[in-house]
Amino acid sequence: MYKIVQVRNAGEFYGLSQIREKEYTALSQRLEDYYNNLSNESLLRDNLVIEGMPYVIQDREKYQRVIVK
Amino acid sequence: MSFKIVRNINVSLSSKNLLIRENISQLYFVNRHRDSETRVTVKFVDRGDETFVDITELLQIDQALSTIPAFAQPFRLRGYEDSVCQTKKNPRIQNETFLFHLAKFTKYDTEFKKIDLKSNRSYNTNRSNT
Numbered sequence A: 001m002y003k004i005v006q007v008r009n010a011g012e013f014y015g016l017s018q019i020r021e022k023e024y025t026a027l028s029q030r031l032e033d034y035y036n037n038l039s040n041e042s043l044l045r046d047n048l049v050i051e052g053m054p055y056v057i058q059d060r061e062k063y064q065r066v067i068v069k
Numbered sequence B: 001m002s003f004k005i006v007r008n009i010n011v012s013l014s015s016k017n018l019l020i021r022e023n024i025s026q027l028y029f030v031n032r033h034r035d036s037e038t039r040v041t042v043k044f045v046d047r048g049d050e051t052f053v054d055i056t057e058l059l060q061i062d063q064a065l066s067t068i069p070a071f072a073q074p075f076r077l078r079g080y081e082d083s084v085c086q087t088k089k090n091p092r093i094q095n096e097t098f099l100f101h102l103a104k105f106t107k108y109d110t111e112f113k114k115i116d117l118k119s120n121r122s123y124n125t126n127r128s129n130t
Helices: A018-036 B015-031
Strands: A002-007 A012-017 A048-050 A054-059 A062-068 B004-006 B039-044 B050-054 B073-077 B113-115
Touching: A002 A018, A012 A018, A018 A054, A018 A062, A054 B039
Parallel strands: A048 B004, B073 B113
Antiparallel strands: A002 A012, A012 B073, A054 A062, A062 B039, B039 B050
16 A cells, blocks of 8 residues: 655656555654754765765755755 | 765666765766855655755765665556646545555665556546546
8 A cells, every 4th residue: 555645747656655654754753863963974074965865954844865866 | 165066977776886886976076076056956755756955954864774765656657648747736646545566666766667556446547637
């Protein structure tokens, strides 16, 4: 079972597996724990941003994983 | 403070390619850095949407957190042509939960998987397109 989390257009969308919903909640919690204790280590090393690489950003009060496009 | 953005690398996040990727990024680091550019488009891998951020907002991801496969998995309904879809939103899709089976996803899959829609309610995919 998948829950639709984002509709891109009439034929394309993003789904979240219901099996993984708890895991997703756990990840959100881990991100929060980790980045709320923000240290300099979390800031970018070398000021280098690589396309396609994963990073974390703060989106409103939550931390989210992102990839640079 | 100057930032460097590395462009146009076809990155695969599977562990096999990590070493290759590092080598390529060194190359691009030298050739293609752009100090003037400070904003980038990022995609939320666990939600599917995108946003535009200043690169000072990017935080280094912890290794353990980066290896968890993306939660938002992309799907494309079989039989829907791109020309028909365009940017039309379908609210009916958003409000329902569907049952479908599919092959395993890799870590940060960006290719849309083609699926046939099966709902527990009778759902006419052709009608929803009108």
